[in-house]
Amino acid sequence: MAFILSLDEGTTSARAALYDEQGRRVAMESCPIPSQYPQPGWVEQDAVEIWNAQKTAACRVLERGGAAASDIRAVGITNQRETTIVWERSTGRPVAPAIVWQCRRTADYCAELAASPAAAVIERKTGLVIDAYFSASKIRWILDHVPDGQARARDGELLFGNVDSWLVWNLTGGAVHSTDPSNASRTMLMDLATGDWDPELLAIFDVPRAMLPRISPSSAIIGECGAGVFGAAAPIAGIAGDQQAAMVGQACFRPGLSKNTYGTGCFALLHTGGRVPASKNRLVATRAASASGQAEFAIEGSVFIAGAVVQWLRDQLGLIATAAESEALAASVPDTGGVYVVPAFVGLGAPHWDSGARGIITGLTRASGRAHIVRAALESICYQTRELIEAMEADSGERVAELRVDGGAASNNFLMQFQADILGCRIVRPVDTETTALGAAYLAGLATGFWKSVEEVESFWQVERAFEPAMDAATRDRLFEGWKSAVSRCRS
Numbered sequence: 001m002a003f004i005l006s007l008d009e010g011t012t013s014a015r016a017a018l019y020d021e022q023g024r025r026v027a028m029e030s031c032p033i034p035s036q037y038p039q040p041g042w043v044e045q046d047a048v049e050i051w052n053a054q055k056t057a058a059c060r061v062l063e064r065g066g067a068a069a070s071d072i073r074a075v076g077i078t079n080q081r082e083t084t085i086v087w088e089r090s091t092g093r094p095v096a097p098a099i100v101w102q103c104r105r106t107a108d109y110c111a112e113l114a115a116s117p118a119a120a121v122i123e124r125k126t127g128l129v130i131d132a133y134f135s136a137s138k139i140r141w142i143l144d145h146v147p148d149g150q151a152r153a154r155d156g157e158l159l160f161g162n163v164d165s166w167l168v169w170n171l172t173g174g175a176v177h178s179t180d181p182s183n184a185s186r187t188m189l190m191d192l193a194t195g196d197w198d199p200e201l202l203a204i205f206d207v208p209r210a211m212l213p214r215i216s217p218s219s220a221i222i223g224e225c226g227a228g229v230f231g232a233a234a235p236i237a238g239i240a241g242d243q244q245a246a247m248v249g250q251a252c253f254r255p256g257l258s259k260n261t262y263g264t265g266c267f268a269l270l271h272t273g274g275r276v277p278a279s280k281n282r283l284v285a286t287r288a289a290s291a292s293g294q295a296e297f298a299i300e301g302s303v304f305i306a307g308a309v310v311q312w313l314r315d316q317l318g319l320i321a322t323a324a325e326s327e328a329l330a331a332s333v334p335d336t337g338g339v340y341v342v343p344a345f346v347g348l349g350a351p352h353w354d355s356g357a358r359g360i361i362t363g364l365t366r367a368s369g370r371a372h373i374v375r376a377a378l379e380s381i382c383y384q385t386r387e388l389i390e391a392m393e394a395d396s397g398e399r400v401a402e403l404r405v406d407g408g409a410a411s412n413n414f415l416m417q418f419q420a421d422i423l424g425c426r427i428v429r430p431v432d433t434e435t436t437a438l439g440a441a442y443l444a445g446l447a448t449g450f451w452k453s454v455e456e457v458e459s460f461w462q463v464e465r466a467f468e469p470a471m472d473a474a475t476r477d478r479l480f481e482g483w484k485s486a487v488s489r490c491r492s
Contacts (some may be wrong), residue, residue: 027065068401069231076238076444127285243247249435301388
């Protein structure tokens with residue numbers, strides 16, 4: 001048998017999956033990754049734990065799938081994107097905890113930068129909104145807080161990478177230091193149009209070029225996973241940030257197609273083809289993961305807390321025992337009774353970009369119960385998505401008639417139906433909702449001839465269920481106005 005091994009390193013877990021020649025997922029394994037919260041708004045992970053979890057998940061999936069390491073034809077990688085790791089070139093040891101994409105420790109610095117003359121240059125070249133979300137300010141913070149960080153980085157002793165680069169470095173035994181355009185476009189250091197590190201941006205953030213990885217195509221052989229890792233060598237042939245990988249897994253290869261991923265956060269992307277998009281509604285432009293080798297782009301909106309609000313209901317409030325329990329509990333009441341949950345635990349993402357916002361529950365009465373709060377928390381994911389889609393429609397001048405969905409929370413039927421209702425558009429869920437892993441596999445398989453063409457990959461995509469809007473427009477708008485009022489109360 002022959003397989004593509006996909007490594008899908010997310011915020012809460014490292015997953016590994018095997019795919020056969022028909023694009024079917026044969027097996028998948030997962031290993032949790034804990035986060036630390038040393039100060040309010042700070043989010044960290046142990047980079048060594050990330051690598052160990054990913055390696056463990058990969059070894060488990062080979063065993064579960066009954067595959068030998070020699071059956072692996074190629075390895076694809078997808079990852080949490082903006083999370084920032086700096087390590088020593090000579091030892092491979094991280095010099096600081098990985099700063100997770102959600103972390104807000106550089107918010108004040110970013111606010112100063114946004115008010116400076118450099119702001120126009122940054123936003124024009126990167127397509128991004130200046131925010132602590134992206135990697136550049138995180139790199140700067142690490143170099144400023146590690147002894148001799150700047151000097152060591154300039155001398156080439158320290159290396160930077162998002163999680164993809166960190167995994168490649170470890171898979172190749174330190175032989176390859178590489179990333180792809182989809183991840184590089186999230187650093188705030190790459191010129192979106194040229195696809196290369198930009199000297200002016202590097203100077204603004206005081207990040208030495210010597211510590212940055214090579215930018216290689218998303219679908220190309222960039223190195224070899226050493227035989228010592230899994231038992232046999234295999235080419236590393238696909239790399240993409242998780243959201244761009246999900247676009248590939250959803251077969252969104254063509255301009256106008258859109259998807260939304262319901263993971264820890266929520267990420268909606270609209271493919272714009274070879275055109276560099278410019279948002280007038282506080283969304284961001286990004287590189288798509290191209291299977292053709294040509295530069296392709298997307299417009300993106302990011303919600304910081306989506307599926308993570310369900311974890312909060314379970315772990316912090318104890319309102320549910322399992323994430324799956326939220327569906328039936330939410331459906332047990334006809335509405336929230338006027339309750340709104342705004343999960344601005346680490347601020348608000350697009351289109352607000354408010355680092356100082358904090359979460360609230362509003363509209364509580366004596367009649368409010370556990371089910372109302374759980375339902376309101378799930379609805380918050382859908383309201384935030386509507387904000388993104390409205391901004392996307394305003395930017396594109398086109399109505400989003402169909403939204404392809406994926407991610408763990410997409411399995412929640414209540415959530416998907418309410419999403420269709422509050423958007424007033426068709427929601428389409430594919431058979432395989434693990435589209436980030438699938439997209440990375442497609443990129444690796446296309447680069448190595450495992451699959452012959454994009455058209456072949458497109459033929460694998462199948463609809464599991466479609467959700468049609470059933471809510472009248474007046475109710476839809478009334479509920480959304482209530483959401484906007486709740487959001488206004490939590491803004492900084």
